[in-house]
Amino acid sequence: xxxxxxxxxxxxxxxxxxxxxxxxxxxxxxxxxxxxxxxxxxxxxxxxxxxxxxxxxxxxxxxxxxxxxxxxxxxxxxxxxxxxxxxxxxxxxxxxxxxxxxxxxxxxxxxxxxxxxxxxxxxxxxxxxxxxxxxxxxxxxxxxxxxxxxxxxxxxxxxxxxxxxxxxxxxxxxxxxxxxxxxxxxxxxxxxxxxxxxxxxxxxxxxxxxxxxxxxxxxxxxxxxxxxxxxxxxxxxxxxxxxxxxxxxxxxxxxxxxxxxxxxxxxxxxxxxxxxxxxxxxxxxxxxxxxxxx
Ligand code: NAP
Numbered sequence: 001x002x003x004x005x006x007x008x009x010x011x012x013x014x015x016x017x018x019x020x021x022x023x024x025x026x027x028x029x030x031x032x033x034x035x036x037x038x039x040x041x042x043x044x045x046x047x048x049x050x051x052x053x054x055x056x057x058x059x060x061x062x063x064x065x066x067x068x069x070x071x072x073x074x075x076x077x078x079x080x081x082x083x084x085x086x087x088x089x090x091x092x093x094x095x096x097x098x099x100x101x102x103x104x105x106x107x108x109x110x111x112x113x114x115x116x117x118x119x120x121x122x123x124x125x126x127x128x129x130x131x132x133x134x135x136x137x138x139x140x141x142x143x144x145x146x147x148x149x150x151x152x153x154x155x156x157x158x159x160x161x162x163x164x165x166x167x168x169x170x171x172x173x174x175x176x177x178x179x180x181x182x183x184x185x186x187x188x189x190x191x192x193x194x195x196x197x198x199x200x201x202x203x204x205x206x207x208x209x210x211x212x213x214x215x216x217x218x219x220x221x222x223x224x225x226x227x228x229x230x231x232x233x234x235x236x237x238x239x240x241x242x243x244x245x246x247x248x249x250x251x252x253x254x255x256x257x258x259x260x261x262x263x264x265x266x267x268x269x270x271x272x273x274x275x276x277x278x279x280x281x282x283x284x285x286x287x288x289x290x291x292x293x294x
Contacts, residue, residue, distance in 0.1 A: 002027060005151065006059030008052050008075050008082075009096065010037045012231065013122070014065035016129040017095070017155050022046060024154040031055045031075075052076070056085030061148055062092050068240050069098040076106055088114030091148055095136075097121045097237070099244050100166035100173070101251065107140070107165040116144045119165065121172035122156065125219075125233055133157045137175070139167035173248060176241040180262035180282075182216040187283035190224060190294045200294050201225050220280035224294060229277040229284075236275035238282075239266040 003026060007018045010032040018041050022028050028046040031054070032038050038048045049055045052075045056062050062082050064075055072094055076082045082092055092110060094103065094117070107117040118140035128134040134156035138145050145161045152159045162171045189207070190200035204221045207213055223229065242263040249256045268285045269275070287293055 003061055003151070004029070004059045006030070006049075006052075006055035006062040006082075007041075007046075008032075008055055008062065008064045009066035009071075010041065011065070011067075012126050012234075013095075013129045015040055016126070017063075017065060017134075018046065019044060020129075020132045020154055021151070026151070026154075029055045029058050051080035052082045053080045053085035056082040056090070057087075059086075060090055061151060062086060062090065063151075064092070064094045064096055066096050067237065068096070069102045069244075072096050072098050073102065073106065077109060083110060083113060083115065086110075086113070086115045089116065091116040091118065091144055093118045093120050093148060093151075095120045095122055097172050097176070097241050097244070098169060100139075100169040100248060103139070103169050104166045116141070117165065118144055118148065119168040120152065121168055123172070123175050124156070126231075129155075135175075136160070137162055137168040137171035139163055139165050139169060139171075169244075170248070173241065173245045176238065177245055177256065177259045177262075179216055180238065180242055180266065180279075181258050182214060183220055183280060183282050184262050184265060184286070186217055186221050187224060187286040187294070190221075190283070191286060191290050191292050194294050195290070195292050220278075223278060223280040224283040227284075227294075229274075229281040231276065232278035232280070234275065235266060235269050235277050235279045235281055238279035239263070239270050239275070242266055 005026045006029045008031045022044045029049050030038050030041050030046045031049045042048050103119045110117050120138045122134040124134040135158040136152050136156040138161045193200045193203040265285050274281050
């Protein structure tokens, strides 16, 4: 039997992910709160719905790819939410990046109606979504993970089940901590190079071949050199992800001082009104502190 998929949240990430599912011949029902956001998918054969409840009523698996924790709570548990339309044993896969503890609460609420849930946040950005090459970090029951693995294989390449409910979101928080601090490190390195009369572009080229090389240096390093901060991954979303890490540190009673520093720099970037820029615009905060343009 063909699995019917519902998709809610058709922004930078959700739209190409939905298109890849259509290409893989899955019947797709979609919902976006702005109807024009659905057109790219309905032109390819997706069915437009009026609310998440309607999407859920005609789907076996419902994927959410919205912004933040309250948005996921709203589309899953709110009025006209998924919970009011989903059948027992259907699977809700939340691929947004949200709070691990809220994820566990949502999974618990859904389970009371026999609805399964996986948290499956992603890394790899817009290009990874377009190419079907995302890294997917999954939390939830192993048997449910195995059931929907063919869907993940359409969307991603590196798919890892990291534990029970919330484990995917914890893994994603770890991912964002590493990226934020790497962005700070790259910005500092480029500023030191520039002020020392060494071309930061040549520094990037040299570092890429050694131990300091990374995808962040490759992609965001080039964006910083070009001052091209078209998103990509919006700074306000990275700030949201760091808030999730900070809240987790608070809940668990642990210190994450490096992450806290990067969070403060992202806060300053948002304060400058640059929340819609790519998160690599973080470099501009450090440029201002030192009075140096990379
Ligand atoms: P985006 O372009 O802002 O898209 C988010 C979409 O969700 C928008 O279309 C928005 O609708 C919709 N939405 C938000 N709240 C909603 C609500 N309450 N009800 C219905 N729809 C709602 O963001 P994105 O870049 O695709 O990111 C989506 C998620 O993936 C985020 O959690 C983000 O942290 C994560 N992520 C993003 C990237 C990346 O590189 N972009 C990479 C990895 C993970 P409107 O259009 O009406 O605002």
